[in-house]
Amino acid sequence: MLCATFSYKSVIMRYLFGCFLLWFCVEGMAQTGLVERLEKHVYTLADDSLKGRKAGTDDSRRAADYIVGQWKEIGIEPFFKTDSESSYYQYFYGRYINLVGVIEGNDLALKDEYIVLGAHYDHLGVKLNGGDSVVYNGADDNASGTATVIELARELKAMKLGRSIIIAAFDGEELGLYGSSYFADNNGNKNIVLMLSIDMVGRYKNTGKVEYEGVGTIRNGRNMLLGASVVPAGLKVKIKTFENSILTATDTEGFAKKGIPTLAVTTGLHKQYHKPTDDAELIDFDGMALITEHLKNFLVEASQSPEYKASGKVAAKHRDERPVFTKGLTVNIGSNHLFYTEGALDGKSAGAYGIGLTSQLNFASGKWLALRPELLYDYLQAEYPDGKIKSHCFTVPLSLVLQTKNPTPCFDVFFGGYYRHFFNNKLYDRFFPNEAGLNMGADMAVGPLRIGYVYRNALKNFNRQPVETAPLGKGNTANLRHNSSYFNIAFSF
Numbered sequence: 358m359l360c361a362t363f364s365y366k367s368v369i370m371r372y373l374f375g376c377f378l379l380w381f382c383v384e385g386m387a388q389t390g391l392v393e394r395l396e397k398h399v400y401t402l403a404d405d406s407l408k409g410r411k412a413g414t415d416d417s418r419r420a421a422d423y424i425v426g427q428w429k430e431i432g433i434e435p436f437f438k439t440d441s442e443s444s445y446y447q448y449f450y451g452r453y454i455n456l457v458g459v460i461e462g463n464d465l466a467l468k469d470e471y472i473v474l475g476a477h478y479d480h481l482g483v484k485l486n487g488g489d490s491v492v493y494n495g496a497d498d499n500a501s502g503t504a505t506v507i508e509l510a511r512e513l514k515a516m517k518l519g520r521s522i523i524i525a526a527f528d529g530e531e532l533g534l535y536g537s538s539y540f541a542d543n544n545g546n547k548n549i550v551l552m553l554s555i556d557m558v559g560r561y562k563n564t565g566k567v568e569y570e571g572v573g574t575i576r577n578g579r580n581m582l583l584g585a586s587v588v589p590a591g592l593k594v595k596i597k598t599f600e601n602s603i604l605t606a607t608d609t610e611g612f613a614k615k616g617i618p619t620l621a622v623t624t625g626l627h628k629q630y631h632k633p634t635d636d637a638e639l640i641d642f643d644g645m646a647l648i649t650e651h652l653k654n655f656l657v658e659a660s661q662s663p664e665y666k667a668s669g670k671v672a673a674k675h676r677d678e679r680p681v682f683t684k685g686l687t688v689n690i691g692s693n694h695l696f697y698t699e700g701a702l703d704g705k706s707a708g709a710y711g712i713g714l715t716s717q718l719n720f721a722s723g724k725w726l727a728l729r730p731e732l733l734y735d736y737l738q739a740e741y742p743d744g745k746i747k748s749h750c751f752t753v754p755l756s757l758v759l760q761t762k763n764p765t766p767c768f769d770v771f772f773g774g775y776y777r778h779f780f781n782n783k784l785y786d787r788f789f790p791n792e793a794g795l796n797m798g799a800d801m802a803v804g805p806l807r808i809g810y811v812y813r814n815a816l817k818n819f820n821r822q823p824v825e826t827a828p829l830g831k832g833n834t835a836n837l838r839h840n841s842s843y844f845n846i847a848f849s850f
Contacts, residue, residue: 391508391646396637398427398504399559402478403496403637410495411482412529412536413452420478421446421454424503424526431511433458433524449529449539456526457540458510462660464519472660473523473552474509474652475537475608476502477530481631496637498630499530501559502622505649512653519661520550527608530556537608541615550667551575551659552612553620553652560624561644566595567624567651571609573598574618576668587654592647599672603804606674613675618667622652673849674804679719679764683849687715687731689811691843695739695746695819697836707738707745711752715847727758729771737779739839746788748781754796754813767802775813777839792839793817800845807847815839 401407401423408416425445435443436457447455456478462468480495494500503526510524523544529535537554561567572578579596581587588594600609600621609619624644629635659665673683693709713733720726733752738745756773777792794816800809815838 391649392642394508394511395504395645395649396640396642398507399496399500399640399642400637402500402503403494403635405492405494407494409482409493410478410480412479412532414482416482417479417528418454421456421526421528424456424478424507427507428456428458428510428524431507431514433460433510433514435459436523447540447543449543450535453528453535455528455536455540458524460510460513460518460522460524462518462521464661467519467660467663468521469548470520470550471523471547472520472656473525473549473612474506474513474555474656475523475525475527475552476506476555477527477536477608478503479528479531479536481531484633486633491633493631493633494636496635496640497557497559497627498635499556500637501557501640501645502555505555505558505645505652508649509652509656512649513656516653516657517661518657519663520659522656522660523547523549530608534606534608534610538611541611541617549612549617550665551618551620552609553622553656554608555622555652556607557623557625557630558648559640559642559645560627561648562641563627564625566593567622567644567648568595568597570597570600570621570623571613571619571672572596573670574613574668574672575620576666577664578618578620578668581658581662581665582655584658587651587658589647589650589654592651594651599670600674601672601805603674603806610675613671614677616667616671619675622648624648674765676764679724681721682716682718684714684716685805685847685849686712687733687845687847688712689733689735689843689845691811691841693737693739693839693841695837696815696840705740707740709735709737709841709843711735711843713752715849717758717849725760725762727760727769729756729758729773730754731756735777737839737841746781748779750777750779752777752813756796765802765804768800769802770797770799772797777815787821788819788837789817789821791817792819794839798845800847805849807845807849809845811841811843811845813839813841813843 407420410417410420435445436459437444445456477499481493483490483492527536607621609621613619689711691709692706694706711733715731718728731754735750735752738747754775756771758769758771760769761767773796775796779790792815795814798811800807819837
């Protein structure tokens with residue numbers, strides 16, 4: 358009896374072990390196949406023969422034909438369809454071409470909602486460098502993103518999807534996001550509920566992470582991206598609530614400005630960015646395979662979930678209109694001096710610095726008029742004949758702002774007043790602790806960043822001493838007023 362029981366358990370254990378070994382081998386072969394296909398796509402698209410895939414060239418067209426050939430092999434349907442024909446190609450501005458396919462969803466309640474999975478396939482082409490023609494192959498930027506989209510299309514085609522997924526390769530990104538912006542405006546009025554831009558995902562080994570920017574535009578987006586069943590083993594995912602860089606942009610922009618939730622997916626910038634050394638030999642294909650698996654898991658969940666919704670929040674850089682109220686941080690760096698209202702002498706300039714909170718209330722009518730209250734902690738210095746003043750103080754400016762209607766870039770001028778209180782008690786026997794004056798200047802805002810010039814001029818005498826005992830001596834007026842100029846930088850959030 359013991360022998361029979363032992364034999365029975367052994368058979369079960371061997372069977373389970375064999376199943377596990379088979380599964381492990383199949384998974385390993387699948388992962389190896391994915392890596393090899395990603396490598397093939399990147400090496401093809403970043404080959405010297407395509408001369409950098411500059412938008413609008415024959416070389417770009419040959420890259421487009423390769424991408425479409427892959428989609429046809431996978432079985433991706435053309436997105437553009439009429440009664441007489443169908444096509445993957447969307448021509449715009451005369452010579453540029455977007456490539457668009459679609460995987461129809463299976464859920465009758467959700468299939469008319471669309472997720473856009475996109476990457477730009479153009480790069481910088483050929484440039485002269487020291488008299489020689491140099492090819493900018495753009496292996497990471499953005500053959501890596503294009504290859505990932507091709508393989509995601511292959512994976513998603515085999516899955517049961519709820520919502521439909523649009524597969525897009527955009528042209529003209531390097532010229533100014535032309536292709537994605539055109540498609541955002543010309544997609545047959547599809548109900549697009551999410552857009553992902555895969556842009557430079559080939560350097561996972563270098564950066565040690567893949568970033569998803571824009572998670573705050575999706576309700577419960579953090580949990581959807583970081584769920585244990587979604588993130589593959591060995592992948593480090595970093596999420597950012599919004600895209601906030603004013604120096605970089607990707608194909609999410611045209612969709613985000615329409616209020617569509619967006620995710621920008623990247624492993625980040627590197628020293629080969631926009632240089633001829635961005636070649637296929639530097640790409641981490643194992644890292645790309647992990648990112649592809651993560652994107653597949655997330656997209657399947659996003660397509661199937663009836664609870665998926667937009668959060669209603671939009672990054673500041675993607676707003677077409679200003680919010681009613683903004684707040685942020687501001688820093689001032691400049692100089693200050695004591696101005697003598699009468700007499701031949703004037704004070705010498707000394708450093709002035711400030712940091713604090715800024716806010717702005719934009720009035721509803723066109724939002725070209727605003728009120729800007731601020732609270733600053735200042736450190737002022739000023740020289741006068743008897744010595745040098747150094748004092749900490751609170752400054753409270755309140756200004757009326759006249760600004761251009763477009764939120765970014767925005768230009769404005771402002772004018773108002775300020776109140777200031779000095780905290781250096783040692784000065785109180787000679788100088789008044791309170792001050793009031795005019796506050797004025799001009800700014801330029803790009804996204805959440807505002808840069809400008811501020812001028813403050815006191816209207817109140819700063820000096821307690823009577824004229825006869827003033828530092829300038831009898832017969833000279835000792836009415837002193839602060840006069841300050843600053844370079845200002847502010848960041849809204």
